[in-house]
Amino acid sequence: MTRFAxxxxxxxxxxxxxxxxxxxxxxxxxxxxILFFVSYKIWQFKKK
Incomplete structure (x- = not known):
């Protein structure tokens, strides 16, 4: 039993x-x- 336990x-x-x-x-x-999405948003914001 101990072996099974x-x-x-x-x-x-x-x-x-x-x-x-x-x-x-x-x-x-x-x-x-999340990091990819945030960096993509920042990149889009800088591109304008």
């Missing part, structure tokens, strides 16, 4: 790490989009 704990940790990596990727992409 340890196995389950390892699976929980791995799934948590994977979901955290996915969250970081989405968050970085979101920040990149």
């Amino acid at each position: 340890n196995f389950y704990g390892v699976i929980m940790v791995l799934s948590f790490i994977v979901s955290w990596q996915i969250f970081n990727a989405y968050f970085n992409f979101f920040v990149f989009l």
